[in-house]
Every structure is written in structure tokens, then in C-alpha cells.
Amino acid sequence: MTIDDRKTLAKQPITWTGDLSDDCTAKWAGLMLRAEWMDEDYWWWAVYDMQKEEATIDDSNNYTDRFIGGDISRQKAENVAKKYITEITARQETAKYLIADTFKITGRGLVFAGYITEGLVSIGDTIEFVALSTIFKRRIIGIEGITKSQPDKNNTGLLIKCDSEAEIDELRNWKPDNVVATVYKTEMSEKNLAATNSTLPKAGRTWLQKLFGYE
Template identity: 55%
Template sequence: MDAPIRSFNVNDPIVWTGNLEDDCTALWCGLMLRAEWMEEDYWWWRVCDTKRADVIIDDANSTDERFIDGEVSRARAESVAKQYINTISGKIAGKFVITKTFKVTGRGIVFAGYIEDGSLSSGNTIEFVTPFYIWHRKICGVEGLLDPSASKINTGLLIECRNEFEINELQEWEPENQVAVVFEK
């Protein structure tokens, strides 16, 4: 998986269309931002990358927060969109092949695999795709294990997660040798 090479103007304003009091959308830098009133005192939001088959970058379903009005919901979507564009605009540090995930009690989730290209370090951001979602998470630690029988150095990456639910979700994920892009800090 390579990060798409694309140009965009981050200085363009984010313009919302539709009914700002019910259901609205904004297209910005190849992203689609949505905000929708779901029920009394609850708004939902989502940001998708239209250049990558509308895969979800983040949404209200991935947080425990409740968004009480449209303005707050739209502001969160805009913040997520800007952070995503800022990350993918950064310099690529390398590529990492994720072969397996496992949970380390008290530490979080670890991706096992090997560095395919470049160099990785703590503080870098790793981009990987699970069904329906693009994830950007900070690398908190890098450990290399030399195995004389392996052609690559086995490497473990400790990944920052938001909560225990996210750790458990990633532990269940089967990466199938997915190539992840790593961006410099």
C-alpha cells in the first residue's frame, strides 16, 4: 500500500453544503466530510478519503465522545481532515510489512513484521488499512530481533492506541503481510 501522490491546496476553505442543521457534506483536498443529526442532542460525523475508495479515516463511531451539535461535529471532522492531510503530506520514512499483531498487557498492541524500506523510529506515524478504515497511529517503540534463519530482521512496533477497545480490535485483525507506510515525525 503506497500513500497516494496527489496535490491539494490546504489553504482552500472547507465549505459545507446541505442542511447544516440536519445532514451536510464538505469536499476538501480529496476528502469527504459528513455531519448528520442522529437524534436529540447527538450528532454523528465521518471523514473519508475519496481518492482511496472512500475508506474511512475516522468517525464518531470510533470515540466515546458525544457530539451535541452540528457545529461541534463539523469542527471535529475538519480537525481530523486537516491532521490526516498534514500526515500524508509529510516525508515517508519507510515501509513496514505487518505479519502479525499481538497484545502486550500493560503496554498495548505490537505489530510484528519487518522493515521493507527506509528506517523507522519511535515518534514516527504508521499508516495501515484494516477493512473500511485507514489508521494513523504513533509508533511508541521499535525492537529488532535478528534471526539467523530469516532473510529480514524481525521487528516489533509498539503502536499507540486510543483505548482498550481499539487494542482488542487490532489484536483480532489479520494483516496478511500488509505493507504499511511510515511517515517521519
């Protein structure tokens, strides 16, 4: 399904099927929305991208507040779905990046090792990838190696800004199996870009040099 296909399908209303008082589903613009009554008035909801191996975009487990009632849960799922489609159809994609491996630099964060299959990667770009059945969108805050396409050779390391140490550890233990991520431009001020360190620290460079065969 292309981006243009999604734009066309997104013009249609979101229609729920199933039992609206218990367990219901909606399919819309390549997404699947679900809402289910759990106990008392508490409802669970989730939104999946069916074009990305049913990866989770968002769900009620990511929120501390409970969603009371089916109407509120379905509305939240619809809002998440509409926001997601708006973002992916409007963004400026600049590159594809194959993730071959991950490692952690203490005090700095998570690093992806791999190569750019097409396009150009810059600091401040956002990288979107599917890991652990979930869609992640994270900022690129450092680059080491080649910044433009040179396929079939691990030659680019990306330092990724994660939400927490727990997330870093979780993704460090993830086996990417050469998953291809999408890189795109987002709004980031020149001030923030200037304040971002553009290279990896020495420990990271040493690891990448060994991996890539640098001297």
C-alpha cells in the same frame, strides 16, 4: 493522488452539499466529510480518507460529548480534516512497512511481524496503518530484527504502543493481509528515546525467531 496534489487541493475552501439541516457532505483534498442530524439537536459527523479505501480518520463516536447543531458538527469535521492534511503534507516519511501478522506480548503490548519494503525504521517513529476501516497512528517503542529495507522476507518485529488493552486485543484479532504501513518521524525527546526499551522481551523474540527462521 500525490502529497503535492493534496497541498494544491487544500488551498480550496471546503464546500458542503446536500441538506445542511439534515444530511450533508463535503469532498476536499482527497477526503470526504459527512454530517448528519440524528435526533433532537444531536449530530453525527465523520471524516474519511478516500485515498485509503475510505478509512475513517475521526468521527463523533470517538467523543463522549454530543455535538449539538449542524454548524458545530460541520466545523469540527472541517477542523479534523484540515489538521489531518496539514500533518500528512508536512511530515517526514522514512519507511514503508508490510504487516504480515500481529501478536500480543502479555505485559508489553502489540507486535507487528513483517518487513520493511523501503527506508529505515527507528524507535520513536510513528507508524500509520489502516485496520478495521480506521486509520491508526501509533508509536514504535521496540524493534527486533532488521531495521532497514530487505523486501520479500519477514524479518522485522515492531512493538507498538496502543491506547488500551481493548485496542491491543482488537488489533491482535485483526487480519492485516499484508497491508503496507507508512512510518514517519515525529517530535520525541532524546530523554524519551533513551528511556524506551529498544528490543522485544524474550517471549516476543522466541516467537519472532520461529517466524523468521532465526537461530
